[in-house]
Amino acid sequence: MSVAEPIHPSLVTVIVPVRNGRDLVSDLVARLVGAADELTEVVIVEDHSTDDTWAVLHEAVRGLDQFRVVQNPRSAGVASARNYALTLARGEFVWFADADDEWSPEIIHLLRSAAERTGADVVVCQAQLVGVGRQATVIDGLPDERALSRRDAWIALLGGELHGYLWSKLFRRQVLLDNLFSLLSSQSDFTGVARAISQSETIAFIPDVLYQHVVREGSITRSRQHRVDNLDVCVAELRAHLVADAPDLVDSALYASFVTWFVLLPMAETPGRVGAPFGVVVAESRRSRARLRQLPRSAFDQLRPSVRRRALLARTAGPFYSVPRMALQRVAHIKRRRS
Known part of the structure; x- marks a missing residue:
């Protein structure tokens, strides 16, 4: 210091x-x-x-x-x-x-x-x-x-x-x-x-x-820039501290559930929410799906029910989850601006 x-x-x-x-x-x-x-x-x-x-x-x-x-x-x-x-x-x-x-x-x-x-x-x-x-x-x-x-x-x-x-x-x-x-x-x-x-x-x-x-x-918190990769930097930072302080937590279902809601769901949802190009939305939803499929089922059991449903949909559907979600969000945004 x-x-x-x-x-x-x-x-x-x-x-x-x-x-x-x-x-x-x-x-x-x-x-x-x-x-x-x-x-x-x-x-x-x-x-x-x-x-x-x-x-x-x-x-x-x-x-x-x-x-x-x-x-x-x-x-x-x-x-x-x-x-x-x-x-x-x-x-x-x-x-x-x-x-x-x-x-x-x-x-x-x-x-x-x-x-x-x-x-x-x-x-x-x-x-x-x-x-x-x-x-x-x-x-x-x-x-x-x-x-x-x-x-x-x-x-x-x-x-x-x-x-x-x-x-x-x-x-x-x-x-x-x-x-x-x-x-x-x-x-x-x-x-x-x-x-x-x-x-x-x-x-x-x-x-x-x-x-x-x-x-x-x-x-700035509503920026249209795509910054999901910074979440992986945060996870790496947290993992390093856990290895030093509480190594048993690193391989826990709780840690896997954290990665799910902190990184993998935003990876599937944020590009569409902030208006990223269509190709980015599809690519990131596929990347999210691939990583979600690597997680044990116990990781999903730790999630709140509403988050678990979203994660399981993203894990199963990939772009077929993210693209319709993006379209619905944009329609809702247009309605808010007109109201």
């Missing part, structure tokens, strides 16, 4: 990358001011925007002593920006947020209080995915308070109770390694979370819903 300045006890460093976000800045700074207390510092890392975000940020934080606006030394994406900001973090704890999301004003206070009360290295709150129509679904965290060992955290990750989202978690700075995030075009959050868990003794959950990840038209 590299820390530019001494760590300050109880201080929370908030890290927010921003690129081409001039229209987000005013609301972002207001939300951060609303959540910050006297034991908070905010590092906003500007990632070589092509608009005037840099100037707008400086103007927005004028007079806010707890805020620092810095520029990533190189333009290499959000993972690089976060890695750079971590070298500047002075807090005992670190929380990452996305510039276009929303959160409770209590998030920093409640996460820090839980960390100090439990001694946990990572604290996880519940988070919601808020769709374009403002419909909200819980996507991370547990509805009760719980503390897990590292091994149990790996099991929770494999079972889908713990996810690789950054913004629903507070980390002790000491468990965040140098170059924490892999330089991927997507899914770098997952590699950072996995590496942090690998250095942690206790992972605590609190039931509060404190963060809303907002999906907007044109959002």
Whole structure:
């Protein structure tokens, strides 16, 4: 771990990358001011925007002593920006947020209080995915308070109770390694979370819903680029940690089921959902089918019923599953845009 300045006890460093976000800045700074207390510092890392975000940020934080606006030394994406900001973090704890999301004003206070009360290295709150129509679904965290060992955290990750989202978690700075995030075009959050868990003794959950990840038209999370291969990078990262920490889990049905819902189903479904070329949809669905057929039946038994049905259909039908699904999704998308 590299820390530019001494760590300050109880201080929370908030890290927010921003690129081409001039229209987000005013609301972002207001939300951060609303959540910050006297034991908070905010590092906003500007990632070589092509608009005037840099100037707008400086103007927005004028007079806010707890805020620092810095520029990533190189333009290499959000993972690089976060890695750079971590070298500047002075807090005992670190929380990452996305510039276009929303959160409770209590998030920093409640996460820090839980960390100090439990001694946990990572604290996880519940988070919601808020769709374009403002419909909200819980996507991370547990509805009760719980503390897990590292091994149990790996099991929770494999079972889908713990996810690789950054913004629903507070980390002790000491468990965040140098170059924490892999330089991927997507899914770098997952590699950072996995590496942090690998250095942690206790992972605590609190039931509060404190963060809303907002999906907007044109959002990077709705990018039409095809990035399924990054999921295989995440699985390789996770597998390496399991080999070191819990080797018995590597050959388990739970691990195989994780690969199914985390990689192989997205391989069959994501290209069509994001509008990839027809040839890519067919090729990826065939690749998914081939890999699904290599898995033991016990891997499917671990899945939730709705996911199991989709996986078995993709395993059996290949393109005859993905192509009709793509067509139905596009029809639904057109209807939503017209309504």
